[in-house]
Amino acid sequence: MSASQGYWPLILKDLKTQVNSTVYKTWFSEIKLAEVENLGRKIVVEVPSEFNKKYIQNKYTSLLKTCINKFYPRVIHLDFRISKNSKKIQDSSRQEDIFAIQENLKGIKKEINDRNNTLDLNGSKNFYKKNINNLNPKYTFNNFVTIASNQLAVSVSEAIIQKPGKLYNPVFIYSGVGLGKTHLLQAIGQKMLSEKPDFKIKYATCETFFNFFISSIQNKKSEEFKEYFRNIDLLLLDDIQFISGKEGTQEAFFHTFNELHQQNKQIVITSDKPPKSLNNITERLISRFEWGIVIDISKPDLEDRITVIKDKVDRIKLDLSIYQVARIAEAVNTNFRDLEGVLNRIQARKQLLPDKPFEDSELTKILDGYESASMMTIDISYIQNSPQKILNSVAQVYSLSRDQILSKSRQKDIAEARQVAMFLLKEQLELSYPAVAKVFSRDHSTVIHAHKKITTNLSKDQKLTQKIEFIKQLVTTTKQTT
Ligand code: ADP
Ligand code: MG
Numbered sequence: 001m002s003a004s005q006g007y008w009p010l011i012l013k014d015l016k017t018q019v020n021s022t023v024y025k026t027w028f029s030e031i032k033l034a035e036v037e038n039l040g041r042k043i044v045v046e047v048p049s050e051f052n053k054k055y056i057q058n059k060y061t062s063l064l065k066t067c068i069n070k071f072y073p074r075v076i077h078l079d080f081r082i083s084k085n086s087k088k089i090q091d092s093s094r095q096e097d098i099f100a101i102q103e104n105l106k107g108i109k110k111e112i113n114d115r116n117n118t119l120d121l122n123g124s125k126n127f128y129k130k131n132i133n134n135l136n137p138k139y140t141f142n143n144f145v146t147i148a149s150n151q152l153a154v155s156v157s158e159a160i161i162q163k164p165g166k167l168y169n170p171v172f173i174y175s176g177v178g179l180g181k182t183h184l185l186q187a188i189g190q191k192m193l194s195e196k197p198d199f200k201i202k203y204a205t206c207e208t209f210f211n212f213f214i215s216s217i218q219n220k221k222s223e224e225f226k227e228y229f230r231n232i233d234l235l236l237l238d239d240i241q242f243i244s245g246k247e248g249t250q251e252a253f254f255h256t257f258n259e260l261h262q263q264n265k266q267i268v269i270t271s272d273k274p275p276k277s278l279n280n281i282t283e284r285l286i287s288r289f290e291w292g293i294v295i296d297i298s299k300p301d302l303e304d305r306i307t308v309i310k311d312k313v314d315r316i317k318l319d320l321s322i323y324q325v326a327r328i329a330e331a332v333n334t335n336f337r338d339l340e341g342v343l344n345r346i347q348a349r350k351q352l353l354p355d356k357p358f359e360d361s362e363l364t365k366i367l368d369g370y371e372s373a374s375m376m377t378i379d380i381s382y383i384q385n386s387p388q389k390i391l392n393s394v395a396q397v398y399s400l401s402r403d404q405i406l407s408k409s410r411q412k413d414i415a416e417a418r419q420v421a422m423f424l425l426k427e428q429l430e431l432s433y434p435a436v437a438k439v440f441s442r443d444h445s446t447v448i449h450a451h452k453k454i455t456t457n458l459s460k461d462q463k464l465t466q467k468i469e470f471i472k473q474l475v476t477t478t479k480q481t482t
Pocket of ligand 1: 139182
């Protein structure tokens with residue numbers, strides 16, 4: 001798919017704030033967006049010369065990707081293409097170019113140094129330095145929204161901050177991509193640091209751990225490596241799945257783990273799968289991962305997504321209608337990274353045209369590709385009368401539990417309560433049939449059937465009418481938290 005420049009100018013604008021102006025002018029000012037491919041997973045950018053390509057590839061791939069991901073969160077691959085119009089550097093001008101480049105290099109070197117000194121997430125020679133814990137102040141508990149899907153992970157995190165090494169060790173948190181593992185791990189580190197400033201805390205991606213292990217061997221510094229990890233009070237190891245198939249690193253980690261564990265030092269590990277599903281990792285490590293507590297962060301449901309969006313929207317002071325918030329929540333049901341991508345796009349649009357109201361039609365465009373088959377038409381009542389409230393109220397009136405209503409039981413009163421709940425979700429919240437079906441993990445034809453049945457029965461069954469009226473009242477008058 002050939003792309004218009006889309007968000008590219010905004011990506012460049014963002015980049016501009018992160019590198020010095022000479023660097024920007026020399027390397028980035030002429031890059032263009034060429035293609036977005038593979039359903040948004042790959043971006044091809046057009047650069048003016050081979051030299052430019054090499055330079056960016058060597059020095060700035062990760063920065064460029066970070067900026068791109070803010071607007072295109074799905075992009076995993078970044079490719080470069082040399083512009084067809086690339087002006088062939090003439091011999092006469094080549095000297096000048098080389099000179100300009102040499103001049104710029106001074107600034108660039110300084111800039112790279114500065115960046116390495118402040119940001120050390122990908123590993124650098126500073127890894128062993130005492131005070132470099134790799135914590136990123138961007139990720140705190142303060143901006144981590146606790147919702148049903150991560151509640152257990154948050155509670156356990158808070159508990160271990162109070163009693164590190166004593167309650168659950170290790171803590172093993174797993175989830176799909178973009179659901180908050182890194183954020184939570186970082187938040188644990190920050191909180192611990194503020195509670196116990198003397199604690200030696202280390203956040204590392206498993207990849208960093210691997211790189212340092214390898215370089216310790218190459219540089220014959222295995223002892224230094226061991227010593228370093230032996231002295232950590234809180235080890236936060238992100239993306240352990242990366243260790244798969246790397247036997248030497250597994251061995252090194254096994255010993256590190258044992259040392260720390262024996263000294264009751266807290267270990268928190270994240271992964272994209274539960275321990276048992278990790279491939280090519282020795283059984284003895286897997287069993288250690290399960291020694292403490294294993295927790296998953298599941299995909300958030302619609303209501304939780306709304307909660308998170310509302311929080312983020314408030315933080316960045318993005319003025320969206322409740323309808324728009326709900327539509328985003330409905331469409332972007334993948335993960336929070338995608339969600340942030342959408343909010344960044346909206347924010348960018350609002351900043352570009354601050355006086356022009358943000359239309360629903362524009363939102364439709366931004367949500368293109370996210371919007372699921374179940375486009376729903378919801379209104380403000382959705383937020384006030386959440387599905388949970390309706391389910392709770394139906395449960396109350398029928399003297400059943402919410403789980404019974406969500407169950408597959410065919411028992412007469414349960415089945416009727418379920419159909420009433422489906423009917424009300426459809427009517428009161430104006431949810432689409434597929435959206436209601438999702439709440440009950442059923443097929444949408446079941447919801448259509450339930451809706452028809454209740455509509456028909458309402459005209460002849462006065463008791464049912466009364467019940468439904470009572471439920472509606474409950475929904476609007478009771479304060480319910482879940
Ligand atoms: P993972 O490590 O699981 O792939 P991240 O921690 O990188 O996911 O999260 C992706 C993005 O979503 C981050 O910008 C993060 O701040 C945000 N995010 C994830 N979970 C939450 C949450 N519960 N509240 C607020 N933001 C969240
Ligand atoms: Mg992560």
